[in-house]
Amino acid sequence: MLSGDDDLPFAVFNPHGRGDVLLVCEHASAAIPGVFADLGLQRHALSSHIAWDPGALELSMQLAKMLDASLCYQRYSRLLYDCNRPPESPSAIPEKSEVYDIPGNRHLSARERDQRIETFYRPFEQGLSGLLEARGKLGRQTVLVTVHSFTPVFFGRAREVEVGILHDVDRRLADAMLGQVESLEGRFVTRRNEPYGPKDGVTHTLVEHGVKNGLLNVMIEVRNDLLRSQEEINAMAAYLGGLICIGPTQDWAWPRKTNQTGRRP
Known part of the structure; x- marks a missing residue:
């Protein structure tokens, strides 16, 4: 479905980053290869x-x-396939x-x-899995x-929230980040699981690559009028870098009562 002139779907920025954070951007691009004729949509x-x-x-x-982190991202529009959804999901x-x-x-x-x-x-799933596997073999x-952004107005309704800190069953990192929000100057309106949450089916990447591997994980949503x-x-x-860099003093023990099969970190 891709020609020789098209880029591969999966890309990595700063592949040799030494930081502990691995960033993922599933909805990074609006590009649609010519064979799809813009999916019949207007510009x-x-x-x-x-x-x-x-x-x-x-x-x-x-x-x-800032974090000397590696970043993996998708080079094509989520309208072709939303890489934050499993294949069985209608919204994929x-x-x-x-x-x-x-x-x-x-x-x-x-x-x-x-x-x-x-x-x-x-390619996206396997590329991200390969990065995680390689880091694991190095003992990292x-x-x-x-990282995601969201529209300020959805179905005609304005959204007050400016930054969402999202999690699924593993809330360790989200709790730590939200615990710091009140202490930061110039903070943004930051809330848990807004404007979306697990019930909306948006935590596929977190569960598949974070929870199942016992990794600390979080999804960040930023209102896109703050990124112009x-x-x-x-x-x-x-602001977000300060929330993520929470220091080594947290108790990161995996919750004992969980229905997930991932190993404990």
Whole structure:
């Protein structure tokens, strides 16, 4: 489904980073290869938040520089395949996103869905798994942090929250980060599991690559109107970097009562 002129779906920034944090940006790009004919969408839809997370890649790269972290990201639009969804999820290849119908995703055959999965999801999944495996073989600790942005207005409703700290069953890192919010000057409106949470099906990467491996993990959501300039991105990266760098004194024992099968860190 990709031509010789197309980039590979999975990319790594700062691959030799020495920090403990491994950043992930699943919705980094709005790019759609020519063979898909823009999925039948108009330009304004293709540049909107339904196609990608505006500012998320730039924020992730700034965090990677600050934390000397490696960053893995997807080079194609989540409308082709949302790499933060498992293959069995209907929203992995959405037929509608917010108010937009997506003609190029309608009436796909099983074979066409499988092609999307193999072309976009599998390289991303295997690439991220390979990074984690390589770090494990070197005896390196890994803290998994996924970075996203969200629209200020959704279905006509304005969102007050500016930064969301999201988690699934493993809330260790989220708790530590949220515990620091009140003490930071110039803080943003920061809340737990907003504007999305596990019930919305957004924690696939956290569970698949973090929880199941017993890794500290958290998902960060930033309102995209706070990421429109480099100055804003730098300010947000400084804020989030401070929350992530919580120091070595925390008790990171894996909760004893859990239905997950991942090993304890």
